[in-house]
């Protein structure tokens with residue numbers, strides 16, 4: 001019989017300032033290395049007050065990582081050094097592989113007064129940190145909604161539920177990213193790959209995230225599962241629960257992290273900042 005994983009660490013996302021003055025909630029980041037490996041950071045930038053986000057994230061570089069932006073409401077206008085310009089609209093995802101280098105801006109804007117979304121940073125393994133940058137833009141209707149018996153609805157951003165695969169097939173990362181909604185008092189059991197890390201982030205309602213838990217977890221709870229066990233099990237409270245679930249294979253490589261650039265060694269990090277300073281950051285294709 002499959003053995004369910006237990007919660008190893010449990011905390012709440014913390015308010016912090018980023019970009020040009022965006023007030024957001026960080027679920028995990030620099031201080032949680034290596035717990036969430038292969039993921040580096042997860043930011044929740046749902047906000048009610050435009051002054052908390054309109055300053056946005058003006059032009060900045062990335063190297064060595066992928067950023068995955070998932071919008072629930074409003075939009076993010078973006079532009080980048082590859083000449084892409086566009087919007088990530090509600091229900092849609094931008095999957096950006098920075099690889100050797102990208103310079104971009106990301107500006108959250110309200111629609112009908114509402115804006116909210118999330119950004120996940122996925123680490124690239126040493127062998128792929130300097131790959132050519134690229135990105136995938138996936139609109140809401142391209143993300144399948146799977147309904148399972150027992151009041152379970154899952155938007156499959158990446159990974160697979162039964163025969164339904166998400167539209168994002170990460171070239172490098174072996175990972176899944178699901179947006180799960182459970183009806184009141186319903187239960188969800190999900191298999192996770194052996195050796196992979198699994199984590200959940202509650203975005204509304206409440207629920208119990210392992211069998212030992214007595215208390216329901218609420219909005220902004222961060223759950224890191226232990227490595228033992230083949231499944232995770234969540235039981236929704238009386239209002240139902242909605243959460244984001246991610247799992248992935250840890251890279252177990254050294255991390256040298258400087259703001260928006262994440263490499264393996266200090267030399268590589270210094271090289272990246274020197275490249276940026278001397279206008280060599282963006283590799284021209286031959």
Ligand code: FE2
Nearest residue numbers: 057062067106
């Ligand atoms: Fe960025």
